[in-house]
Amino acid sequence: MLTENWSELTSCERFEERFKRWMNPPGVEFASSEVRQAYVERTQIIKEAIELKKPLRVPISPIMGTFPAAYGGITVQEAMYDYQKMSDAYYKFHRDFQVDTLSSTFMAGPGKILEILDYRLYKWAGHGTPPTSSYQCQEGEYMREDEYDLLINDPTNFWIRCYLPRVFGAFASWTALSPFTDLVELPFVGAVMIPMGLPAVRESLKKLMEAGEAAIEWIEAVKAADGRITAEIGLPALFGGFCKAPFDTLGDTLRGTQNIMLDLYRRPGKLMEAMERLVPINIDMAVRSSEANNNPMIFIPLHKGDDSFMSPRDFARFYWPTLKKVLLGLIEEGIVPCVFVEGSYNQRLDFLADPELPEGRIIWIFDKTDMRAAKEKLAGRACIAGNVPASMFLAGTPLQMEQYVRDLIETAGKDGGFILATGAVLDDVRPENLQAMIEAGLKYGRYS
């Protein structure tokens, strides 16, 4: 809750309150009044694009993967382990390109913490992937088919005693823990503590403390690195947090692609029940991070609802309803869902244009979806963004980039409600092509 009367505010008032904080970030000392002015202007044009107005110009916000590290002359591995190098690389990237939003150093990932906890869900630079490569998820069945009820009955308990022991080597012993919900009366206090005394559990608690210390060190570095970019270059962070479509929480994190697809047929009822349970959990995750970061924008990458994964009928039945609930829940809180629509959604545009989703409160960042069709469906409903393909940065020429951006702004950017962004997270980039994207955005993106 950001204000004492939060519960009395309308969603629009909450939206305004959150933007007020984003536009006047507490604790940031800008290097000069010009930098502050640039910061405010950037947040203003983004807000107006979201509200489907015609801002002064189209905001330019490419989504970065590992490129800031590479551009700064360090490996991805160095960015994950050496915070000073990470900070310098990201600063250089943002200073040289002057896009409209900050790509947070948060996303580089804390290698040390992952190592302490023996994290197994991902491979990362130097830990299963080459030092120059981005981290990659190792899909698996981290929740068994017979565990739906455990998840549904008590998600936190499932997470602590089933999921975490499987994805963190350090927490392998947590299968032995008692649920904390046992702590209801005096005689049970001792019982719940018994597993805490097991040697393996005690070892895991030490690891937890070690990871906590490493996390403080890491977040201080992230805050300092991002804070410096904001204060000296005037860039607002594009995202203040993260959550997921409930179908993807299950499909990416717990069941794996193959199993979630089988569950559509084998246990549709349980699947839907589990997704319902994950709705408030995803909303809560987003609200907390938005408030911690004074940033109303929440990133939601969509993975398994793409045109090719399931039929439109299954999308309507399984994927969309709980995603829509998450979106509505966030909008009710005054938060802007920035939905990264990975893959292609050409068969799904009618869902995205759902009239029950309030106008001017969402950003749909598209990947390969047809942008002309997206604009037609979503004009007057929601801000659209994205689509500049990763290939253009790697294999294109500055001239090709300029033409691509010009065409994109002419169609998708017509009459506002548009942010110039990439259709993918960028790793391999020729700097001159990124520069060309930015210049074309400035050249063709003026509305007045």
Next chain:
Amino acid sequence: MLDKLYHAIVEMREPEALQLAEEALKSGISPLMLMDCCRQAVVEVGQRYQSGRYYLAELMLAGQMLTQISALFADSSWARAGLMLTEQMLKEISGSREESAAATEGEGGQRPKLGRVLMGTVKGDIHDIGKNIVTFMLDINGFEVRDLGVDVDPQVFVKEAMSFQPHIVGMSGLLTLACESMEETVRALETAGLRENIKIMIGGAPINEQVREYTRADAWGKDAVAAVALAKKWMGVA
């Protein structure tokens, strides 16, 4: 009964398909005939996927039905030869490459193949779902596929191309780094003098015509259906 089984598989009625398969075996229908029926059903599922009626979910469920049906008589050693093809399909769907490759190598005497395709997810990328589906679709369309798995070094592509003598090399990748690895792999094939006799197709999330040009592959495809169409065209059977 086999007709019913065929329809149960094609229409995604899993419990019924399993029950029918069990009954068929009990009634004395030979495992070979049973598996041939299953194979035809899977081909139909593949065709429905090809025509846009079915999606990833249906392909995966079909694969699972086959796994379970073949497990019904997995102990029967004389039936194994007939099972090979099916097992290979399952492995492709479920992504267990070693056994899949073994199945391709191990058995002669199957139907004549349209051509040989060497498949893999390129160096640095560990994503395999798209690659598995392409492998599966090529297989049920009559190609002999050797699947090298994920994170495949260019030199492994070269080595395997020498031994397998593929008509086509297919490379897959989800991350943008795959584009560089694909270019590197094409270069390695060129350097090894193998490029002339091989057609190269690429696919995956970041792949488009621009990446095709960059990597000097012969063609790119947006999905498994496109991969099959390309392979057939190249083998002159379109």
